Amino acid sequence: MSDTVSIYIHVPFCIKKCVYCDFYSDTQLSFIPEYLCSLEKEIGLRSKKQTDQRVDTIYFGGGTPSVLTIHQVETLLKTVQKNFSISPDAEITFEVNPGTIDEHYLAALKDIGITRLSLGIQSFNKEKLAFLQRIHSVRQGRDAVEYARKAGFDNISLDLMYGLPFETKELWHMDLTTALQMAPSHLSCYMLTIEPGTPLDEHQQNKKFKPICPDVLWDLFEKTSRTLETSGYEHYEISNFSRGKKNRSAHNSGYWNMKPYMGFGPAAHSYDNDIRSWNIRDVAGYICKLEAEHLPVEETEALTLDQKMLEMIMLRLRTLEGIDLEDFKRRFGITFESRFEQVIDQVCSASMGKIEKGTIEEPRFFLTLEGKTHLNSIVEAFSQRLVE
Ligand code: SF4
The missing domain is CATH 3.20.20.70 (Aldolase class I)
Structure with a gap:
């Protein structure tokens, strides 16, 4: 935590x-x-x-x-x-x-x-x-x-x-x-x-x-x-x-980085300990709930392991550093490379992504600039692999 x-x-x-x-x-x-x-x-x-x-x-x-x-x-x-x-x-x-x-x-x-x-x-x-x-x-x-x-x-x-x-x-x-x-x-x-x-x-x-x-x-x-x-x-x-x-x-x-956050106000989202929740999307309804001393939460969901994996892929592939492979293994008990071997090969052979195993930084998988222009379809390919 x-x-x-x-x-x-x-x-x-x-x-x-x-x-x-x-x-x-x-x-x-x-x-x-x-x-x-x-x-x-x-x-x-x-x-x-x-x-x-x-x-x-x-x-x-x-x-x-x-x-x-x-x-x-x-x-x-x-x-x-x-x-x-x-x-x-x-x-x-x-x-x-x-x-x-x-x-x-x-x-x-x-x-x-x-x-x-x-x-x-x-x-x-x-x-x-x-x-x-x-x-x-x-x-x-x-x-x-x-x-x-x-x-x-x-x-x-x-x-x-x-x-x-x-x-x-x-x-x-x-x-x-x-x-x-x-x-x-x-x-x-x-x-x-x-x-x-x-x-x-x-x-x-x-x-x-x-x-x-x-x-x-x-x-x-x-x-x-x-x-x-x-x-x-x-x-x-x-x-x-x-x-x-x-x-x-x-x-x-x-x-x-999937750090915990607390969102206050209508439609605000919160995330902590694999639980995501969001408030009702309406100012008047929000005020009513709080007048009655109730939390204005509309829904709460516990993320499954696959949802967490996909969330991490979706969020980290947006970033310069990409996915920290050691962190992935720590969180999910499996290596990123073995879980997504085929997709990684496809993305890397199209020069849209790279695995870098530097000596100073943690090994990582990240998208090239060209890969970022195809972010949605790449994330979709990872998501498909999860349901296969
Ligand atoms: S409507 Fe309001 S929140 Fe939306 S873009 Fe314009 S200023 Fe921003």
């Missing part, structure tokens, strides 16, 4: 829904005060069941955490600090939408103890922002980075999005170049995915646009990796880049 745990706090409110988004969030901001009371109650109730695991990362995600006032954020953070044992050097990340903040807000976040900002820039191009229906302008995106610097944050991550229907190499290159000029310590570059049930999905079905051709998309992915690596960023996870190991997202790395 890990002696540290991560905490995720969901702030499920947004000023307006972005057209592509399928995260759980609500635009009724009037729920916020009542919601925060319930959130504090959930934190209090669950901390009583907690052992003495130390919290080494806290992540305020959304939704849009930056719709909260500083006083509300500070009260929430104090509640977490009161109920859990927090490492003195804990990474405390806060997601910011550039359309909701000013210089004072970011300075105040720094003062109350936030250590890392994740700025939802998405693009520095007006047309791209309009297509995504973001609430902020190009100017506000640029300002957010400047304010973050002025506030004294060194650890700043920018979220960017590519693969819009009209995206060209030039357009994406401009976004990347603009971001690089700002020298953030971390970049998350996400491909636009059209999630079922979103307005974007509906627009696509009504033929309002034609999605980008997959070959162009993967070409952009490879170019992103090459451009950022040339600029000194490590491509440490399929969508994530950092200036060296120390600037990786410790919180998200915890997910990819």
Whole structure:
């Protein structure tokens, strides 16, 4: 059992829904005060069941955490600090939408103890922002980075999005170049995915646009990796880049390493000791449950050995290091090579993966850049092997 745990706090409110988004969030901001009371109650109730695991990362995600006032954020953070044992050097990340903040807000976040900002820039191009229906302008995106610097944050991550229907190499290159000029310590570059049930999905079905051709998309992915690596960023996870190991997202790395985490708020997931659970996906229902002093859990499942194996493969193949073969053997009592010999051979002979048995590092199996462009089908091949 890990002696540290991560905490995720969901702030499920947004000023307006972005057209592509399928995260759980609500635009009724009037729920916020009542919601925060319930959130504090959930934190209090669950901390009583907690052992003495130390919290080494806290992540305020959304939704849009930056719709909260500083006083509300500070009260929430104090509640977490009161109920859990927090490492003195804990990474405390806060997601910011550039359309909701000013210089004072970011300075105040720094003062109350936030250590890392994740700025939802998405693009520095007006047309791209309009297509995504973001609430902020190009100017506000640029300002957010400047304010973050002025506030004294060194650890700043920018979220960017590519693969819009009209995206060209030039357009994406401009976004990347603009971001690089700002020298953030971390970049998350996400491909636009059209999630079922979103307005974007509906627009696509009504033929309002034609999605980008997959070959162009993967070409952009490879170019992103090459451009950022040339600029000194490590491509440490399929969508994530950092200036060296120390600037990786410790919180998200915890997910990819299957470390325990506790998620608070509607739709938040938790994982510990092979048990996964998630909360109900509805603010009003969440508040009701907590008013009655009940935990707002929707479901709990115990992972089988095969599920754990697949989870590990799925998560670790996203990363630069891939699967630690010694760790696999320790966890599952069998070697990765003997369990998946055929699939490994196929992936390696197609130059999409490699087994590396270094003298300094643990032996590992990882995907090459080309392999990462086929991640889903490779994971599917491993999954098939498990059911055979
Ligand atoms: S701001 Fe973020 S969470 Fe809110 S709708 Fe847009 S993408 Fe979704």
